[in-house]
Amino acid sequence: MMGAIQESGLAVFGKSNDAGPQDKWTTERVLSMRWWTPTLVTLRTTRYRGFRFTPGHYTRLGLGAADASLGDWVWRPFSLASAAYDDFLEFIAVLVPGGAFSEQLKHLCAGDRLRVDKASYGFLTVDQLAAGQDLWMLASGTGLGPFLSILQDPAVWQNYERLIVAHSVRHSSELAWRDEIADIPKRELFADAKARLTYLPVVTREPGATQLAERIPLLLADGRLEAAAACPLDVATSRVLVCGNPEMTRELRQSLAARGFATNRRGVPGQMAFEKYW
Ligand SMILES: Cc1cc2nc3c(=O)[nH]c(=O)nc-3n(C[C@H](O)[C@H](O)[C@H](O)COP(=O)(O)OP(=O)(O)OC[C@H]3O[C@@H](n4cnc5c(N)ncnc54)[C@H](O)[C@@H]3O)c2cc1C
Ligand SMILES: NC(=O)c1ccc[n+]([C@@H]2O[C@H](COP(=O)([O-])OP(=O)(O)OC[C@H]3O[C@@H](n4cnc5c(N)ncnc54)[C@H](OP(=O)(O)O)[C@@H]3O)[C@@H](O)[C@H]2O)c1
Structure with missing residues (x-):
């Protein structure tokens, strides 16, 4: 699969399907996974219409078992690589051996769900x-x-x-x-x-x-x-x-x-x- 882009064919804008209005995150879907090397990937996800950011900002991504009772969600900050006007979100991630987030990320496929913080943060703007x-x-x-x-x-x-x-x-x-x-x-x-x-x-x-x-x-x-x-x-x-x-x-x-x-x-x-x- 090296160099290949795995795509889901899903519609771009995501629905916050299992998130309530009180939640600080939305559930999005992976649109594509592009593996540059076995440990470096760019992922595109659906974008909640209300999600706003300034170029240079980061947000937090959450990965976890589909059944929450099987384990906690692991949250990590990730910079937004997509344009502020794109209808999808894009991120680049390295797999760190043994890292809690990396261990989940390496199994992620197009179509899978992940959580995205509704807010964006940072001063690299x-x-x-x-x-x-x-x-x-x-x-x-x-x-x-x-x-x-x-x-x-x-x-x-x-x-x-x-x-x-x-x-x-x-x-x-x-x-x-x-x-x-x-x-x-x-x-x-x-x-x-x-x-x-x-x-x-x-x-x-x-x-x-x-x-x-x-x-x-x-x-x-x-x-x-x-x-x-x-x-x-x-x-x-x-x-x-x-x-x-x-x-x-x-x-x-x-x-x-x-x-x-x-x-x-x-x-x-x-x-x-x-x-x-x-
Ligand atoms: C503001 C902010 C923005 C970030 N944006 C990104 C991003 O866009 N892409 C990304 O891949 N990571 C980013 N990170 C790092 C990311 O949040 C995680 O730390 C990383 O994905 C590894 O998570 P983990 O749980 O597998 O391992 P962790 O336990 O979080 O990290 C273990 C070790 O891996 C090394 N490491 C962590 N992240 C990286 C990295 N990016 N490159 C090289 N070595 C690393 C460090 O030695 C770290 O101590 C960002 C971190 C911060 C604070
Ligand atoms: N990249 C890989 O081949 C690879 C493979 C498997 C896993 N990983 C994991 O990914 C993480 C490292 O990822 P990475 O290679 O993207 O990041 P990195 O180690 O920060 O290296 C990226 C670049 O930054 C340079 N660099 C490192 N320290 C620097 C410093 N003090 N000042 C200036 N430049 C510096 C490196 O140069 P130098 O080459 O001189 O260090 C390299 O050109 C590690 O946790 C590793 O376990 C990486």
């Missing part, structure tokens, strides 16, 4: 940032997800001149949505867009797979990331969003702070924002 010229989105692993949503926001394409995405993964097979990202500027929705998109894949454990092959903090420190993007990273013009591995976010927060970048403080927009996944 462009409204956390002061106006700027270039938007850098730095991701490791599944941290790319929220940037796929942000990249599909027409306002982002109007408000910035450059959109630069760096995605660091261990192996090239984990460069999820590589072709889809390249195709975003060709969509009719972005035909009059001001911004130019630069996509920088970074494969760290497969020598020769990509031109950039070191971890993002090192590429930033030695200037190779800026050189590859042909764009200086400067606090006056650049805005930076970082998502994924907590060690990476910590290192980048430190190095960007040393260059004068700050996060949103008490409602004063900053030049950088972070989301760490564990």
Whole structure:
């Protein structure tokens, strides 16, 4: 099934069939499971009509036995990768060996049910940032997800001149949505867009797979990331969003702070924002 997309053929909008109005979640159905590797999957689900989010937000997904008496539901936060205007929801997930959620997720199939929190959360959004010229989105692993949503926001394409995405993964097979990202500027929705998109894949454990092959903090420190993007990273013009591995976010927060970048403080927009996944 590798690389294959398993689809359910269900109608897109979900009904909150076993959820009452007092519940903080709805029951949705899996529309498709796309396996990039045996441990990396993107899943599409139906979307409750009332579900609202800002690109960059996450929600919580719940998986559990169909018969609740067989066990508790396992809830985990997941970033929304779909566009705010899509009639489905999309997520990317890695299977962590032995992880409570991963152990359930690996059996999930198109047509199956899952629970989706009615609310969305987070601060990895462009409204956390002061106006700027270039938007850098730095991701490791599944941290790319929220940037796929942000990249599909027409306002982002109007408000910035450059959109630069760096995605660091261990192996090239984990460069999820590589072709889809390249195709975003060709969509009719972005035909009059001001911004130019630069996509920088970074494969760290497969020598020769990509031109950039070191971890993002090192590429930033030695200037190779800026050189590859042909764009200086400067606090006056650049805005930076970082998502994924907590060690990476910590290192980048430190190095960007040393260059004068700050996060949103008490409602004063900053030049950088972070989301760490564990
Ligand atoms: C705000 C937020 C948003 C998140 N969004 C996503 C998302 O879009 N996609 C996603 O796959 N996960 C995401 N996560 C992580 C996710 O919630 C779960 O932790 C993950 O699915 C594993 O769950 P688990 O129960 O199997 O293992 P857990 O017990 O939750 O995790 C066990 C260990 O697995 C590792 N791990 C967990 N998540 C990841 C990951 N994403 N990549 C690499 N290693 C990981 C860490 O070492 C962690 O300590 C997010 C987490 C947060 C806090
Ligand atoms: N990816 C796999 O092949 C694989 C397979 C099975 C299970 N898993 C499970 O999935 C989880 C890991 O998933 P993942 O590979 O998506 O995430 P990851 O370990 O965070 O690696 C993703 C990318 O981030 C880089 N990275 C790691 N630490 C960093 C740091 N401190 N600073 C900057 N960059 C850093 C990695 O580079 P490096 O290569 O240099 O670390 C890699 O390019 C683990 O729990 C693992 O058990 C992964």
